Amino acid sequence: GPSMLRVDAGGGFAPLALSAGRAPLLAAVKDHGMAMMALVRAHHFGALWVEIEPLASAGYCAFACTAYMPAMPPAGGAKPFYGTNPMAFGWPRPGGEPMVFDMASASMARGEVMVAAREGHAVPAGTGLDRDGQPTTDAQAIIDGGMLLPFGGYKGAGIAMMIELLAAGLTGERFSFEAAAHDNRDGGPPRGGEFLLAIDPARLGGEDWAAHSEGFFAELLAIEGTRLPGDRRRANRAQSQRTGVTIPGALHEKIRALGGRTG
Structure with a gap:
């Protein structure tokens, strides 16, 4: 073949x-x-x-x-x-x-920047630019017409x-x-x-x-101090399979609201 x-x-x-x-x-x-x-x-x-x-x-x-x-x-x-x-x-x-x-x-995954914007957290310097092409640590400014670096x-x-x-x-x-x-x-x-x-x-x-x-x-x-990439994800996956997935209450409510709108 x-x-x-x-x-x-x-x-x-x-x-x-x-x-x-x-x-x-x-x-x-x-x-x-x-x-x-x-x-x-x-x-x-x-x-x-x-x-x-x-x-x-x-x-x-x-x-x-x-x-x-x-x-x-x-x-x-x-x-x-x-x-x-x-x-x-x-x-x-x-x-x-x-x-x-x-x-x-990118310097940071777009999903992580969106979480920072939603929670009102600053992102590290060098993460992105605002809509005017200026460096910013404001996650919302990166999302609203800006760009990641x-x-x-x-x-x-x-x-x-x-x-x-x-x-x-x-x-x-x-x-x-x-x-x-x-x-x-x-x-x-x-x-x-x-x-x-x-x-x-x-x-x-x-x-x-x-x-x-x-x-x-x-x-x-x-x-000392090293681990392989993916080890933490694998451990979290095993834990979630045993005990379920824990999410913040605010996120749970948002998911329920979205589900209510879409049926």
């Missing part, structure tokens, strides 16, 4: 299309040692680690990224051009849970550019600025693309690849 797959979401939610494409992607990487997938005509991407974790759990090194609606300026600019452009990476750990991390190219200045901007080219240039989907240009503001979702890559580490690293990488993790965790 092919090693390069294209999944058309048909204007629907990305997680459903990705779940349909997962089995063919796993079959392709098993056959070829490496496989990639382009997800097109999708919206509402959600967290990328959810897509990467099953691939890493199946024994493969995996990477995913997406670009979706302008939210950050390029280095030196003051106009939203890149999306927050998240990426996720997963590494298999035979006999245990995989190492998975998920991060935006890439993490690490030009370094984060370079990674955001790479993700635009992988998730749109390579897949044939819309770049973030094109998604905005085609958004008619009618309440319907804009569309975007996602790029996924899966690699069988045994094909390149040899039969001792797992022991070799586990030695790396052991050395890392021997440094």
Whole structure:
């Protein structure tokens, strides 16, 4: 079978299309040692680690990224051009849970800025600009016509550019600025693309690849104060499965109000 797959979401939610494409992607990487997938005509991407974790759990090194609606300026600019452009990476750990991390190219995830705005908290300097292109720590000013900044200045901007080219240039989907240009503001979702890559580490690293990488993790965790990305999320997930999810009362009331309006 092919090693390069294209999944058309048909204007629907990305997680459903990705779940349909997962089995063919796993079959392709098993056959070829490496496989990639382009997800097109999708919206509402959600967290990328959810897509990467099953691939890493199946024994493969995996990477995913997406670009979706302008939210950050390029280095030196003051106009939203890149999306927050998240990426996720997963590494298999035979006999245990995989190492998975998920991060935006922005200095702070947009969802975190929205929470800060809702709760009236300031955000750290360097998080974003207001609508006039001036630095601000006011989360609401960033949301109301402002923009987020890439993490690490030009370094984060370079990674955001790479993700635009992988998730749109390579897949044939819309770049973030094109998604905005085609958004008619009618309440319907804009569309975007996602790029996924899966690699069988045994094909390149040899039969001792797992022991070799586990030695790396052991050395890392021997440094006081360190932990692996995703450890806290995994612990919280296990706790929630046992005891349920605890949320603030104000958030609970807001969810109930939204549910009442939509039925």
